[in-house]
Amino acid sequence: MTTSYSHLKSSGDPNKTENSALTMTNPTSYQDAMSRADAIHWKRACAEELEEFIRQNLFSTVDKLTGQKVVGCNWVFKTKLDEDGQIEQYKARLVTQGFSQISGVNFDVTFALVTRYQMLQTLLGLANRYKWHIHQMDVKLAFLNGELENEIYMKILPGADAKEGQVWLLHKALYGLKQASREWYLLGNHSEAITLKLSG
Numbered sequence: 033m034t035t036s037y038s039h040l041k042s043s044g045d046p047n048k049t050e051n052s053a054l055t056m057t058n059p060t061s062y063q064d065a066m067s068r069a070d071a072i073h074w075k076r077a078c079a080e081e082l083e084e085f086i087r088q089n090l091f092s093t094v095d096k097l098t099g100q101k102v103v104g105c106n107w108v109f110k111t112k113l114d115e116d117g118q119i120e121q122y123k124a125r126l127v128t129q130g131f132s133q134i135s136g137v138n139f140d141v142t143f144a145l146v147t148r149y150q151m152l153q154t155l156l157g158l159a160n161r162y163k164w165h166i167h168q169m170d171v172k173l174a175f176l177n178g179e180l181e182n183e184i185y186m187k188i189l190p191g192a193d194a195k196e197g198q199v200w201l202l203h204k205a206l207y208g209l210k211q212a213s214r215e216w217y218l219l220g221n222h223s224e225a226i227t228l229k230l231s232g
Contacts, residue, residue, distance in 0.1 A: 059109040062190040070122075074109060077124035078191065085126075091200040093188070101137050102185045102199050104129035105208070126189050128208035138184045139210045180205055 059065035065074035085091060096102060105128050112121040133139050159166050184202045188194040205211065 058111060062107045065107070065109050065124075066191070073122040074124060077109070077122040078107065081124050081126055082189075088204060090204045090206065091186075091202050093194070093198055094185075094201045096185065096197050096199045100185055100199075101134060102187055103132045103138065103209075104187050105189055105206075107190060125207060128186055128206050130208045130210045133184075133210050138182050140182065179203070180209075180211070182211065184209065 059068065059074065062078075065071060065078075068074070105126055108125045108127055110123045110125075111119050112123060114120040156166070158164065180202055186200045186202055186206070188198060188200055202209075
């Protein structure tokens with residue numbers, strides 16, 4: 033089964049940015065983003081997000097079965113501004129409506145360890161005392177690396193030309209899922225890692 037997303041790809045000059053009063057406020061929905069003067073930039077941001085989903089093999093398009101529990105999803109739009117207040121980047125992220133998940137059906141355990149602020153202070157103190165080199169990194173779209181243990185079906189994203197009755201079967205975690213943080217944690221990594229190296 034195929035679902036078309038080709039219309040999400042933008043046309044025209046993606047580098048041309050118009051900083052009008054409208055573009056300075058973030059869209060509240062896909063329809064809102066596509067009705068704006070800067071729609072070409074939002075469309076491009078959506079296409080980039082979807083291309084990453086496809087590259088990561090995040091989903092399969094399947095027919096919805098009778099009685100199947102399906103979670104919703106929504107686009108979240110945000111502009112990144114530079115030091116002069118000009119739009120530097122248009123960002124679009126698809127998030128699930130995790131509040132519609134049901135315990136024991138499409139999620140079980142959600143617990144995931146996080147770094148305590150006191151531990152971070154201790155590490156920074158040791159780094160300063162022993163002249164260690166501190167390196168910080170960020171993993172782009174970190175949650176998309178987490179493999180799902182539960183079978184989760186999601187409504188196809190707003191703006192896609194999907195056939196009636198089709199849904200996404202998720203293979204990997206997506207932002208908004210109740211177990212997304214845990215699946216990322218189980219990989220043994222962290223979205224923000226600090227490594228300490230002895231200098232010299």
